[in-house]
Amino acid sequence: MDFAIETISLGMCFGDFIALEDVSIRFRPGTVHALLGENGAGKSTLVKCLIGYQKPSSGQFIVLNKEADFASPRQAHEAGLGMVYQHFTLAEQMTVAENFALVRGYSRALSRSSR
Numbered sequence: 001m002d003f004a005i006e007t008i009s010l011g012m013c014f015g016d017f018i019a020l021e022d023v024s025i026r027f028r029p030g031t032v033h034a035l036l037g038e039n040g041a042g043k044s045t046l047v048k049c050l051i052g053y054q055k056p057s058s059g060q061f062i063v064l065n066k067e068a069d070f071a072s073p074r075q076a077h078e079a080g081l082g083m084v085y086q087h088f089t090l091a092e093q094m095t096v097a098e099n100f101a102l103v104r105g106y107s108r109a110l111s112r113s114s115r
Helices: 043-050 073-078 096-104 108-113
Strands: 005-014 017-027 058-063
Touching: 005 043, 017 043
Parallel strands: none
Antiparallel strands: 005 017, 005 058
16 A cells, blocks of 8 residues: 555654654555644654654655655655644634645735735
8 A cells, every 4th residue: 555654663862862763654645643642752753854844863754655855844845745733823813724825835825814
């Protein structure tokens, strides 16, 4: 089966601190997922690695069956990846669709609210 996104033995260290160790996950195309866990479990670190904010210390990241090594969030964005942040970073006056468009960089949603 093909997966849209896959990590294989992903790891992230900050000095001697191990934030992620041997994380292997698979996401099928067209599915919705949530990362749940206690504070400090590594959720944000994992997502930051996936979208190019941080470079993992080890492991592989595969997008659409090709190994990916994003040097920046812009590269991940160009590959179709992004992050929906917690509620306090949403533009409350905008709809859910407009918030997604804002994250994806579509200016039409912005121009509507500035009229």
